[in-house]
Amino acid sequence: MSTTSTSRIVIVGAGTFGLSTAFHLLGRGYTDVTVLDRARELPAVDAAGTDINKVIRSCYSDMFYAKLAREAMEAWKQPMWEGCYHECGVINVGGDQFDDRWKENDMKLGAPVERLPDAKAIKSKILSSLRPDTAATLTHSDSDSNERRVGSFTSYRGYFNPEGGWAEAARAVEILLLRVMEMGGRVIENQEVVGLVKDRDERIIGVKCRDGKRFEGDRVILAIGSWTASTFPELKLDSKCxxxxxxxxxxxxxxxxxxxxxxxxxxxxxxxxxxxxxxxxxxxxxxxxxxxxxxxxxxxxxxxxxxxxxxxxxxxxxxxxxxxxxxxxxxxxxxxxxxxxxxxxxxxxxxxxxxxxxxxxxxxxxxSPDGNWVIGSFPGDPVLFFATSGSGHGFKFLPNIGRLVVDSLEGTLDPATAARFAVDRDVSGAxxxxxxxxxxxxxxxxxxxxxxxxxxxxxxxxx
Missing domain, CATH: 3.30.9.10 (D-Amino Acid Oxidase, subunit A, domain 2)
Structure with a gap:
């Protein structure tokens, strides 16, 4: 389905996926972008992204996400984010569940990783992050305090990547919200979407809200996160969302x-x-x-x-x-x-x-069953589009996930990535x-x- 810069775009949800999508649409010259949210005040207090902080890391066994995360980490450092990103480094550990591909992918992408091959190395790394005088005391004389302040990590191994950390989540969402409005996007609070609006031919033309208002668009993007399946039970998205x-x-x-x-x-x-x-x-x-x-x-x-x-x-x-x-x-x-x-x-x-x-x-x-996001058109009606199923690792991509959504919306996403995110992909046994x-x-x-x-x-x- 053709989408142009003059298409009317209605986005339901002013969270991570919704705001990032609006930002990238407006950045490409789209002139009619409306974002609706049920919250009386934004950011919504119960949204996943409205939090003290979120982890920003690139340790993925899947190279696709590792690369995308590295791209996001560079974006987080840009002035637009006003210092929301804090690069304190990430310690990744595990026992028999540790996947060496996390470390290998980080290394392939140029991260200066430090191997932590055993419990002693992990413990030493954590001790070294304490205030210097405390760490010195723990290391040289006070074994009781050592055990009191840091665990043993028996049978563990892992690695440390100094290129990673955390973001001030709620503040980052607020920054992007204001940026979207400054760029000309309409963000309307207190609009709880309860259903889809269809024409006489049963084609979707917009959404309806609990207060009776209707918002029509050439494309309707559902970016309501964990409310996706319950808000639209008729779409039967339970297994994907x-x-x-x-x-x-x-x-x-x-x-x-x-x-x-x-x-x-x-x-x-x-x-x-x-x-x-x-x-x-x-x-x-x-x-x-x-x-x-x-x-x-x-x-x-x-x-x-x-x-x-x-x-x-x-x-x-x-x-x-x-x-x-x-x-x-x-x-x-x-x-x-x-x-x-x-x-x-x-x-x-x-x-x-x-x-x-x-x-x-x-x-x-x-x-989603396979941990991949759901980004793409609804098979039954191409007007309806999904940007959801963050699967617990979406927020770190706040600066760049909207680019993927808009690429998919415009039909320029490469076939392999489009298939990865497809609404109707096969997830049996995933x-x-x-x-x-x-x-x-x-x-x-x-x-x-x-x-x-x-x-x-x-x-x-x-x-």
Whole structure:
């Protein structure tokens, strides 16, 4: 389907995929770009990208993503991002789950990697990132403190890449949002899209919102992340766009602790899924796990609003501070996940792992079975286009993922890449090799932790 610079483009979703797409469309001279979002205020508080920080790394076993990540890392350094990117280096480790292709691909792309062949090397690398006087004390005299502050990493190996780090996620989204508006894009808040608008011939011509407004376009791009399948149950995208919640927690360090740990690197454990960040300027340390996560199944008529859908299907639907705002209910996480998170954190930074939680939330991914994104036209109607299924590794590509989307929209994406992202690609038997676990668990609402039973100070963790 032909798309030109004068085509009317309607993008649903002002998150990572939606804003990056709008930015690249406007950069190519498109003159009629409208971005709709359900949030009353942007960035949306419960979007995956609205967070304190996100990992920026190039360690991929798939060379396609490794190259794209290196391109994104260079883009993050540009003045446009106002210093959002912090290149603190990334430690990548694992046991029998460690894939040497991560290191090999980084090396092939010119990254100055440092091999960490055993537990001793990993431990030494982490110790060297502590405040110099503390590290010297730990290394030469205080073995008890050594064990107290850094784990043992038994049977682990990995590598360190100094070219990587983290981005201030929420601030980066805000920067791109303002940039899109400065370039002439229309961004309209408080517009919850609830369905598609079709003409007499059943061809899609736009979207309709809960308040009755309609927005018509020559191309309609759905970039609503983990809400994709539940917002449009009639499209039956459950298998390609599965919403999964990942448990995220933060701790608050003292001033002394912040100084001690502020030189730490990103730590990625592909064996357990744990990843940790250095402390922020406010002394906040975020940690989470890159696993299969949790689903939150609801009947299709409950989430789509159409009781005539037959047969009734269960669709995983995000459970957030927006859908469950009462007393911070939407920020609760499974107790079992918090216990596992603390134990895995203890294996890296035993001292910090004893800190009480200062906040939690569920970060909702949109997972495809093979870990590839879903970018392309809907087979039933080329007007409808998808840019979704970040699969837990989309945010780092905020500067350049929109380029791929626009290339696909214009029909210039190379055939191999188009096939990789196709909506109707065959994913039977596919798995995401980066996840520490393969099968998501269903959320047990009775197990969710609240402030009264976990002594958590609840607040939206991206603030």
């Amino acid at each position: 599965l919403a999964t919640g990942q448990s995220v927690a933060i701790i608050q360090l003292s001033t002394e602790e912040k100084e001690r740990y502020k030189g730490c690197h990103i730590y990625l454990d592909f064996q357990t899924g744990l990843y940790t960040f250095p402390p922020t300027e406010d002394g906040i340390v975020k940690l989470s796990m890159h696993t299969a996560g949790h689903t939150h199944m609801m009947s299709s008529w409950q989430v789509g609003g159409d009781i005539n859908h037959t047969p009734v299907r269960k669709i995983s639907t995000p459970r957030t501070i927006t859908s469950h705002p009462s007393l911070g209910d939407g920020l609760r996480v499974p107790r079992s996940a918090l216990c596992i998170l603390r134990e895995r954190f203890r294996q890296v930074y035993p001292e910090l792992a004893e800190r009480p939680w200062a906040g939690t939330r569920m970060c909702w991914y949109t997972d 798995t995401n090799g980066e996840r520490a676990s393969k099968v998501p668990q269903e959320l047990d609402i009775a197990e969710l932790c609240g402030p009264e039973d976990e002594e958590i100070v609840w607040f939206v963790v991206y603030i």
